[in-house]
Amino acid sequence: MDLCLRYRECGAECREDWLRMLACDNGLPLAEVWRAADRFGEREDFRRLIDFCEGVGFERSRR
Numbered sequence: 001m002d003l004c005l006r007y008r009e010c011g012a013e014c015r016e017d018w019l020r021m022l023a024c025d026n027g028l029p030l031a032e033v034w035r036a037a038d039r040f041g042e043r044e045d046f047r048r049l050i051d052f053c054e055g056v057g058f059e060r061s062r063r
Contacts, residue, residue: 006046026053 004014012018015037023033033053040048 022050022053028053
């Protein structure tokens with residue numbers, strides 16, 4: 001599936017909007033969500049980033 005269509009399914013117009021929404025909805029810093037997106041590669045596994053953001057995130061998992 002086209003990545004832009006995936007973003008639009010989530011209510012975003014582009015990757016940047018989608019990452020902002022994930023950060024805001026889950027109380028995470030935007031920079032952390034960007035790092036996770038780059039690390040997980042949402043092209044390969046879109047759901048993994050969502051699960052990460054709904055879980056603990058990088059910073060919280062270090063505590």
